[in-house]
Amino acid sequence: MPITGRTLAEASAKFRDHLNDVLARTVTPTRLIMVEAVGSLSRFQLAFRQGGAPVEAPLSTRFGRVGLYLGQTCESTVGDDGLHRLRTVSYRYTLTPDGAREPLVRWEYEKKPKGPYCRHHLQGDLALPFGRTTVPLNDLHLPTGFTTVEEVLRFCIVDLGGPPLSENWDAILTRSYELFKEDFAPRGQL
Amino acid sequence: MFTPKRKCKNVLFVARGNGRVPVRTQTMSPLPQDLQNAVQQGRLTEAQLRELIALEAKALDLDYAEAVKRAREGRLPKNHIGADLELLVDLLAA
Numbered sequence: 312m313p314i315t316g317r318t319l320a321e322a323s324a325k326f327r328d329h330l331n332d333v334l335a336r337t338v339t340p341t342r343l344i345m346v347e348a349v350g351s352l353s354r355f356q357l358a359f360r361q362g363g364a365p366v367e368a369p370l371s372t373r374f375g376r377v378g379l380y381l382g383q384t385c386e387s388t389v390g391d392d393g394l395h396r397l398r399t400v401s402y403r404y405t406l407t408p409d410g411a412r413e414p415l416v417r418w419e420y421e422k423k424p425k426g427p428y429c430r431h432h433l434q435g436d437l438a439l440p441f442g443r444t445t446v447p448l449n450d451l452h453l454p455t456g457f458t459t460v461e462e463v464l465r466f467c468i469v470d471l472g473g474p475p476l477s478e479n480w481d482a483i484l485t486r487s488y489e490l491f492k493e494d495f496a497p498r499g500q501l
Numbered sequence: 502m503f504t505p506k507r508k509c510k511n512v513l514f515v516a517r518g519n520g521r522v523p524v525r526t527q528t529m530s531p532l533p534q535d536l537q538n539a540v541q542q543g544r545l546t547e548a549q550l551r552e553l554i555a556l557e558a559k560a561l562d563l564d565y566a567e568a569v570k571r572a573r574e575g576r577l578p579k580n581h582i583g584a585d586l587e588l589l590v591d592l593l594a595a
Binding site: 400 | 532536537541545556557574579582589593
């Protein structure tokens with residue numbers, strides 16, 4: 312299932328609908344909304360929104376309530392066949408415990424990072440023991456490689472104990488992950 | 502038959518399509534209706550994109566110019582509104 316379309320809107324709608332289907336069968340019925348800036352770059356953004364404003368999806372975990380934010384900016388390139396193919400420009404995935412001022416963990420990617428740090432990294436409001444001292448994880452850019460939405464959802468279910476929304480959530484996440492790795496973003500094209 | 506466990510209490514539910522979906526209570530003021538409609542349709546003019554960025558900036562106690570500057574420097578608050586604003590700035594032409 313390569314995510315392509317005759318237009319950016321068509322390709323991005325396929326991507327949005329696929330992710331919303333995965334979300335609804337695994338972690339949350341809260342839906343991602345796509346926003347394209349017409350007449351600007353061939354880019355769009357996906358995020359949870361309510362009334363146009365960004366929101367977090369509430370998750371019940373074994374550590375209490377947690378807010379999940381998923382956001383991604385993608386762009387398209389047009390191939391020889393005239394079809395738009397999507398590429399990720401940046402993503403932000405955050406998990407924020409109820410009442411916390413900022414996320415406990417943030418997975419981030421920037422195609423063009425604002426500094427010489429790793430493009431794919433993990434940060435968060437955590438104190439990390441480092442030898443004889445303690446370093447705030449927010450001061451580091453812990454390398455991660457490309458983190459997929461599916462891996463974050465799996466983390467929410469397996470490690471945080473979020474109740475899955477269907478019996479076959481594991482197969483759904485595995486299949487969607489494979490689709491992403493094999494078709495949406497072949498190696499070297501992220 | 503698989504029955505999902507009971508989900509979060511005290512969560513705002515909003516109408517969406519044929520059902521109601523949960524979201525965490527937002528911290529932004531409601532957007533103007535025409536902007537909400539444009540977001541729902543998924544297509545914003547450049548002016549509407551700037552308006553959306555300005556409203557998210559306001560929720561962070563910033564004006565538009567300062568928010569865009571901070572987004573490009575990676576100095577916005579790390580909450581979900583700051584994260585969203587950074588992604589929206591990626592939609593702006595340089």
